[in-house]
Each structure stands twice: as C-alpha cells, then as structure tokens.
Amino acid sequence: MFLQGNATGAGANTTELARNQHPGLEEDVMDVTEGHEGNGSRGGVATSNLFGQVPEELMRRLSLDDDASSLVRQLSEVRPEDQWIVSIALLVANLSGAHLIQGEPARPREIAGAVEVVPGPFNYVQTIRTFLRRRIRDLLTVGNLEAYSRTHTTGGLPIASTPLVLLSRQLGDQPDDFKEDYLPPGWPDDEVANQSVLGLLRSLVKHERGSLRNLLLTNIKEFNHRAIDGPVPKLGDLILVIDRIMGSRDHLRPANQILGAYTSTMKVRLAYIRLEVVHHYLNPDPATNLSQWDIIDRRLEFLRRQSLNYKQAYARLIIKTDRELFGDFEFRDIPRDAIVLPSESQVQQEIGAANHVGPVGNGANETMVVDQDVFM
Template sequence: MAPNTPLFLSQYSASDRPESTPAPANRRTLSPRDTGTSDKFDNDDASWHGKVTTRTRITACTTVAADNEDPFSPSSDPEDPDIPEHVPKVPKDNELEDELENHPRLQTTMLALLGVEGNQEAIETQLAQMTNEETIAALLCTHAAVIKRLDNLAALMAGGPTQTPPVPNPVSPLFHEEQVRTHVYPGVFKDYIRRIAREAMLDKTLEAYGRDRQERSLFRTVMAQLALQLPTFKRANLPPKYLLDDQLAIAHVVAQVKSQLKHVRHKARNVLLTGMNPKDPPGYIPPLDEPSRLLWRHFMGGNTTMSDDQVTALLDLRPLLCTWFAFLRLATIHNHVSDALRNVSQWDQINCRLAQMRTLPVNYTRHWHRMLCSKDTQLFGPAPMRADLDIEQLACPTHAEVNARIAAQGARE
C-alpha cells in the first residue's frame, strides 16, 4: 500500500502544523461556513475531515470539491452523526442524475446491484483510479459475491429435481389379517360393481351367470373390468396390499364381488317375475315388450331419460336381445312354479341350457329361438293372470320338440 494513504499517516496536534508552507495552486481554502465546522483547514493535507491530520505533505493528489465529495471515499465525513464512517451517502431523487455523472463508481455499483453487466473498459479505468483501500474493498466484495453464488449453485445441484413425496400409508395398530377382515367397502365401490354387472348381463354372448370358472361368465367379466381401474381407485376402496397381490386381500375382494353379483341377479329375477305375484302391480303377466323395457332400464341403471317408445324402437333394432329376454323370463317362471326345482337356482338351470346350446349346430339354435318366441307370444300375448296359466306349458322348448320341428321343415322342403 502506498505511503500517501491515510492508513499510514501519523497524527499530530494542530499546534505542530507548519504555517510557512504555502497552499498548492490547485486547491482552494475552505472556510468554516463551507465545511460546517469551526475547526481550521490545513492546506498542507490532502483533505481535511474536522480532525487532526498528518505531517506528511501530499502534493500529487487533487482535492475533490466540497459540493462533489465522493461518497465512496473512505475519508468522507458523514453528515448524519448516527451513520458510521465509510458508509456512502444515498443521493436524493432530484440529485440522482448529477451524482451518477460525477461519480462513475456509484453508477457501476448500482449496475452491479441490478444485475446489469457494465462496461469492462470503464470498470478497468475505475479500478486504476481507485486507491488501495478502495481496491481491496472492491476485491473483497467481489469474492464474497462469487462465494455466495457458488454456494447457491451447489445447494441447487445437491437438491436435484423437486418431487412430491409419496403419501405414506396410514399406520394401523392392527395386524394385516385384522385390517383385511374389518375392511369396510364404501358405497362407491358397491355401486360400481353392481353397475358393471348389470351392463354385462345385457351381453347376449354371456356364457354363464353363476359359474365363476367359466371363461365368459358374469363374475370373470366383472373382475376383468375391476382390474382395469386406476391404482388410486383400488387403493381408496380395496383392502390393504391388494395391489401387491396379497392372497388374503384378493379373497376378501372376491367374496365382496360375489355378494354384489348375487344382489344384481336377485333384482333381475324380480323383474323377470313381473305379474307372477297377484298382489304386486300390474296384476297380470305382460307381453314381452313390457318386460323387455323393464329389463333394459334395470340393466342400464334405471335409465329414465328415454320414453317407452324410444326404448321399444331401440330394442326393435336388437331382436336377438328380445329373444334372450324371452328365454330368461320363461326359464325363471318355470323354476318359480315347479315344486321340484324350488331348491335349484334358476341361474344354474340357465347355465346348463347355455352350455348345451353351444354344442349344437347353428340351424338347431335358430329353430329353438323361433319356437321360444312363438311360445312366449302364445302364453303371455293376451296378458293373462297367473291363475289362467297352464303350469305344464311354462317351460322352454325341449330337445325333442326342436328336432321334430327341424324334421317337419325338412320334409316340406
């Protein structure tokens, strides 16, 4: 550091100042009115700040005017006694432009604070004009800013991409077996199972209603639809560890699905037996058109947005579905009125008939369908009461009757 800086200057009393040394030509003497203090100004010093100065004479430096005093100079005298020394004075709004023009270092500092890159040549010029104290202060500030920026970058690189932490499963004091056994299925899950089961019963290609191991059974169709659900739905409605293929949880879900399918089949049976109970409306057994509409609305979740004519027009486009409804109704009524079949489920009887029909040729199936629709019209076309029905005739066409019809048609041809 150069010896002409204030840090290396010794202090002495005012009486020791030399009085015979003339003031340099490039300086002007400041009066107490200009400085705001009653002390005397020593022309031999480079600058004076209202305190004792050094013996060393500085003749190579020029003095900054009082009204343009550099706020970043370490020798500046703060106007406010509460502000510590070496703190720059913030210019007022109306003096900002003048201060920036008179103090280029202030302009560079403000550009650095705003994050704007300044002129490199101007910065080099300012560094060359700085004193040792100002240069050291600028270097320290630069090093501190670089270290802070590196720390921020290191923290960002160590943190990695921001990810939402997974929601932990609630901790339960019960064992897994107790959690599965006490699991309560919400109404949303039960409604979902019943809805997809009713829609599956509209499929005329269904091969079994009660046999769970059948490939195209009602149970396997519902379980396949459940497997397509999102993990969030399964996690919210099914027992713990079901997504992990836990056998205990799977068995509990299978039991719940079978319970809901039993409920769906029971509701469908009540619709198929419409008119068989004299105490229930309408009091008679309606023709096929009316139970077909009732079954379609039931399987579609109680659809009431369509009128009867609209539903009838829709069913006219699906004649095989109406034939399917006729088969389901006649088989259910036969199981209901037969004393020998009271302990046999009508769905088991229907499954047996479907398994038998799959082994027969297509020509046989066509004749059986025609005989079935003809018999339904003969029995229920006049909308009879139950007491007027011949119980012996309430059965699907037998194998012998179908073969006789096929033989008679072949003889005519």
C-alpha cells in the same frame, strides 16, 4: 322384431293356476326399489310340500338363500339315529361362530414374540358399490353371458363369460388411482385382498340376480308395492320394466330407444330366462340341490355345444311360446302345463320345417329370424 304378433292358443284351455300353484324354494331377493316380498300371491294357494305349511312359511319369511335352503333340505333327511351328532355339530359351529370356543392358551414364550396384526375387513364405500352394481345390471340384461352363477362347466373347465370373470377384468382395467381409492391394498396379487373383492362381487351379483328374477315374475308373483295388476307382460313390455329398474342410465329414454338397445339375441335370452324362472317357480324340485340359476347355466352349456341350426330353432320356439303365453292373459288364466321349455322332438321338427322352407326372406317368417350368435 320379436314384439310383433298376438298370442294365440293360450286362452282356449284356461286353468285356475291359483289353486294349483306351488310356492318355489328359490330365494326372493328384495328389489331395492320395490321393497320386500308380500305374503300373498295371486297365482294361487300353496299346496303341501316337503316341509309342511308352517315350516315353509317360516322359511319364506326368513328369506333363506339357495345354500341355506339346500342345507335345510339335507338336514331334514338326517336319520333319527344320526340327529344327535348333527345337533352337536351345529351347536359347536354356532359357539365357534360366536367366538365362545377358544383354543389352548398360548405359552408364555409364544406371547413374548411379536404379534402379527391381521387387518380388519376392508370398508367398500358406496361409490365402488354403485360402480359395480351398474355393471352387473348391464351384464345381466344386455350382456351375452355364458353363465349367470357358475364359473366352471360340468366338465370342470373355466367359463370365460361370467359376471365374476367380467367384473374382475373391468376392475383390473381401471386406473391405479381408482384401485388405490376403492379397493383393498395389494389387489389383485394379495390373496386376502383378492378374496375380499371376490366376496363383494359375489354378494352384489347374487342380489342383482334376485332382483332380475323378481322382475321376470312381474304380474306372476306378488311383491310388496308391486301387486299383480293385469296380464303377464309381453316381452317388449317386460324389457321396459326391467330397464326402468335395472338400467344404468342416468336419463330417461323413449321406449323405442330402450327396445332398440336390446339385440334380438338378448330378447331371446330374456324370454328364455323368464320361461325357465316361471317353470321353476311352478315346479320346484325338492329332490335336487340345484338352484334355478344352476339349471339355466347347465342348459346354456348344453345349447352352446349344439349346431347353429339347433340354437336358432330353439330360439324360435322360445319366442313362439313367449308370444302365445304372455301379453294377453292374466297368470291365473294361463294353463300351467303350457309353461314348459321346448322339447327335443319340437326342436327337431322346427329344424326340419326350417330346412323345407329355406332361407327366410320376407313376410311373417321374417319376424322369427334370430342372430347367429344366439346362445353363443
């Protein structure tokens, strides 16, 4: 029901985004079906940024993740008088990582004792990786997650519905022979085994989040083997694109069956995440170390604390913005300043308008109804 209606108002004020677009600092994770990111972007020509034209191009080619990009930003701000000691620290870290620095040789009486054999890293076969990847894709596309990257709220409380928590629970529900075949011995009670599994989960979740981001930027940012070839897809078409790449089903399904599997809550969620991702792509903030997923998680946390009327008003504004911007226009023709999240004043106005109209019954307003559990 969110797929009806035509976009309005976005074409009146066209702007050459291609000349204003700022390349984002967010990592581009290679889509396993689409290949590596291309060099160009139909969205525009990059302007000068924090690192300069050549260093930024180098960083992009290196595909640095959020943590590495954050470290680069921090190192670039080191005072000249402190750069020498920072250089020494980095050199020592590199030598240590290459095992070129050794500790004091053990004394003979220590060598005489029994040597504890530390087990090597566990080899996760493709079967368990595929098993987890399919469940991660389901969580990211049709799972009503409370957070996508963070495991604790800004107040330090644990978040129940996150990929890591839900995946760990799903692994725990598997039969014993499954765990014996595919997981390290002693999981989850053994600390080493537990850390190994968490490392695998974090790596897979991070990659699939990056793949989802790339798909959300369809016809916005150009990637190898997936060039910009038309308007930014409307929400229904975007869902079909995402499901084709990230769907865990083993058989093809008609479009109406795919769209029917996405509840109105998940349609709102994907529309919101796309708007957030595009806004972050156009407006990277070098002054913050927060990734786009941190920003998304914090806003979802804020929305969970609001009233039901507030959540539903926010959801209606998200769908309205999505319809107005996407579906009919190429990205370069969409005004950059129109790609924004709903403001507090807009939400309050929407709440007031809904109170005056009363319960939605029929007609055009019916398409704006959202689930009561939207944004949970």
